[in-house]
Structures are given as structure tokens and as C-alpha cells.
Amino acid sequence: MHIFANPARFLKIARPLTPWLGWGGGLLVVAGLVWGVFLAPRDYLQGESVRIMYVHVPAAWLGMAGWAGIAVASLMQFVWRHPLAGVAARAMALPGAVFTAICLATGSLWGRPTWGTWWEWDGRMTSMLVLLFLYIAFIALADAERDKGGEGRLAAIFGLVGAINLPIIHYSVLWWRTLHQGQSIGVRGSSIDASMLWPLFVSAIGFSLLFGAVVLMRMRGALARQKVEARLRRMAA
Amino acid sequence: MNHWPFILGAYALTALGTLGLVAASYAAMRKAEADADALRNER
Numbered sequence: 592m593h594i595f596a597n598p599a600r601f602l603k604i605a606r607p608l609t610p611w612l613g614w615g616g617g618l619l620v621v622a623g624l625v626w627g628v629f630l631a632p633r634d635y636l637q638g639e640s641v642r643i644m645y646v647h648v649p650a651a652w653l654g655m656a657g658w659a660g661i662a663v664a665s666l667m668q669f670v671w672r673h674p675l676a677g678v679a680a681r682a683m684a685l686p687g688a689v690f691t692a693i694c695l696a697t698g699s700l701w702g703r704p705t706w707g708t709w710w711e712w713d714g715r716m717t718s719m720l721v722l723l724f725l726y727i728a729f730i731a732l733a734d735a736e737r738d739k740g741g742e743g744r745l746a747a748i749f750g751l752v753g754a755i756n757l758p759i760i761h762y763s764v765l766w767w768r769t770l771h772q773g774q775s776i777g778v779r780g781s782s783i784d785a786s787m788l789w790p791l792f793v794s795a796i797g798f799s800l801l802f803g804a805v806v807l808m809r810m811r812g813a814l815a816r817q818k819v820e821a822r823l824r825r826m827a828a
Numbered sequence: 829m830n831h832w833p834f835i836l837g838a839y840a841l842t843a844l845g846t847l848g849l850v851a852a853s854y855a856a857m858r859k860a861e862a863d864a865d866a867l868r869n870e871r
Contacts, residue, residue, distance in 0.1 A: 613850070620846075624839070639831040646842040686849055693845045697838040704831045801846065808853040815860035822867050 596674055598814050605807045613804035619797025626790035634787075643701040645791055649798040650694035654722060655757055657687020657802070658750075661729065662757075665750035668743065675810070677743040678817075680750055681733050682809035686802055688726035695719055706770055714763030715771035718756060725753045 627645030634641035660683045668676035698716065699709045710716065733746040764773045775782050783791070 628835070628839075640834060642835050643838045646838055650842065686853075689845050689849045693842050696841050700834045700838040700841075704829050704834050798846070801850065805849055805853045808850075808857040812853070812857035812860040815857070815864040818864045819860070819867055822864075 598675065601675055602811065602814065605811055609804055609807045609811070612800045612807065616797045616800030616802075616804055619793055620801060621797075623790050623792075623794025623797050627787075627794060631787050631790050632784075637705050640701055640704045641787070643697055644787070645794045647694060647697040647701055648791060649795040650690045650697060651719070652795055653798055653802050654687055654691030654694050654719065655760060656799070657683050657690065658722060658725070658753060658757060660806075661687065661750040662754035665747035668747045669751075677747065678810050678813050679806070680747065681730075681737075681743070682806045682813060684726055684730045684733065685809070686805045688723060688730065690798075690802070691719060691723045691726060695723060702770075708770075711770045713769035713771050714767035715760065718760040718763050722756055722760065725756060729753065 624645055628642050631642070631645075633639050661680045664673075664676045664680035664683070667673040668680070695716070698719075702711070703709050729746060729749055732749055733743060736743050736746055764771055776788075781788055
């Protein structure tokens with residue numbers, strides 16, 4: 592990770608990688624969703640509404656992965672004072688928040704035809720809503736700290752503390768058996784049939800690559816802005 | 829109950845959110861990099 596401590600070296604890799612992740616992710620998302628909507632079978636119990644899974648599950652995964660990334664970057668900022676760690680954490684916050692919001696909205700649209708309700712205060716849904724609030728608070732805190740010329744240490748502490756919510760989200764369906772279904776995909780296998788699992792896998796990989804492209808774009812933008820601000824300060828001095 | 833309006837709604841929301849995020853991030857990156865290049869060329 593220390594080889595990326597130099598922004599110039601990071602940009603040398605990030606510039607060619609961004610379009611590869613963006614176009615590759617976009618193509619895989621389209622392939623996965625076309626497969627999921629037109630070729631995958633309907634569920635014997637849920638019917639056609641199961642097709643919402645191909646956007647809902649990748650969004651949930653990225654909402655959680657985004658905060659895990661923020662926590663790792665925050666740790667790197669504290670332990671190694673990595674100069675790009677704070678930039679990376681801030682770059683992951685907005686895409687993480689957007690995918691968490693997509694997860695909540697698509698979950699609500701899936702819940703209405705299958706459960707008969709748009710919303711229920713059950714463990715999984717409530718902890719995902721808490722994650723969205725954590726993202727909003729992180730963005731506000733990081734922006735406020737940057738405006739005051741801070742190093743982003745408060746935001747980093749918040750990023751680490753907020754990671755407590757991740758195991759709560761993961762185990763919520765085991766701890767509180769309410770409305771949300773239990774875990775379907777685990778390390779030991781999956782209860783989802785292969786005809787539905789493969790398009791889900793393709794879609795999840797595609798959305799993940801797109802997420803990576805967005806994070807790189809936001810990091811590149813932040814580094815360019817830092818460069819402009821530093822030059823303007825030097826010129827004013 | 830017809831499930832397709834819910835499916836279409838979920839896909840439309842996802843497309844809007846994802847495309848909006850990609851477009852906004854790309855535009856912000858291009859503007860910031862263009863500003864940095866312009867300032868470098870000014871020197």
C-alpha cells in the first residue's frame with residue numbers, strides 16, 4: 592500500500608484503470624441484468640418479484656463494502672498516516688450512501704408484493720437505514736473538517752466506530768427473526784439455484800467494478816482540487 | 829398482484845442512481861483535472 596503513498600504514482604495507475612473499470616463494470620451490469628430479467632426463471636414462491644434481487648443484493652453488498660472500505664482507509668490513516676487514505680475514505684462515502692439508498696428503496700419495492708408492506712422496523716432494514724444515516728453524517732463531518740483545514744482525523748474515528756454497524760447488519764437476520772429472510776449466500780454455499788445465482792454474481796461483479804471506477808474518479812478529482820488549492824496558496828504567498 | 833410495476837420501479841431507481849453517480853463523479857473529475865492543467869499551463 593505504501594507504493595501508492597505518492598499521489599503521482601497512484602495517478603499513473605488510476606488514470607488507465609478508471610475507463611477499464613467503468614466500461615467493464617457497465618458491460619457486466621447490463622449482461623447480468625438482461626440475464627436476470629429475461630433469461631433467469633421466476634421464483635416458485637415469490638414469482639416475478641425475485642428479479643428485484645439482481646439490483647437489490649449488489650446494492651446491499653456495496654453499501655456494506657463501502658463502509659468496510661472507509662474503516663480500512665481510516666485505520667491506514669491512523670496507523671501509517673497514509674496520505675491517500677483520507678482521500679480514499681471520502682471518495683467511498685457518496686457511492687456507499689447512494690448504493691445504501693438504492694438497497695433500501697429496491698428492498699421496499701420488493702417488500703410490497705412479497706410481504707404486503709413497504710416497510711417494517713425489523714433488524715436488517717433498520718440497521719441498513721442506520722448505515723445510510725452514518726454515511727450522511729460521515730460526509731458532513733469530513734466536509735466540515737476539510738473546510739476548517741483539518742487532517743480528517745475526526746472523520747477517521749467516526750469511520751472506525753461506525754464499522755460496528757457492519758456485523759449488526761450481517762447478523763441481524765439471525766439475531767432478530769422478523770420479516771427479512773435469512774442468509775441465502777454464505778461461505779459454505781448458497782441456497783439460491785445456479786440459474787439465479789450466476790446472473791446475480793455477474794451483476795454484483797459489474798456493480799462492484801463500477802463502484803471502483805467511481806471511487807477512482809472521485810479520488811482523482813479530489814487530488815486535482817488539492818493541487819489547485821496548493822498552487823493558488825503558493826501564488827498568493 | 830402484478831409484480832412488473834415494482835420490478836420496473838426498482839430497475840429505474842437503480843439506473844437513475846447509478847448513472848447519476850457515475851455522471852456526476854466523471855464531470856467533477858474532468859473539471860478538477862482541467863482546472864489543474866490550466867493552472868499549470870499558466871505558469
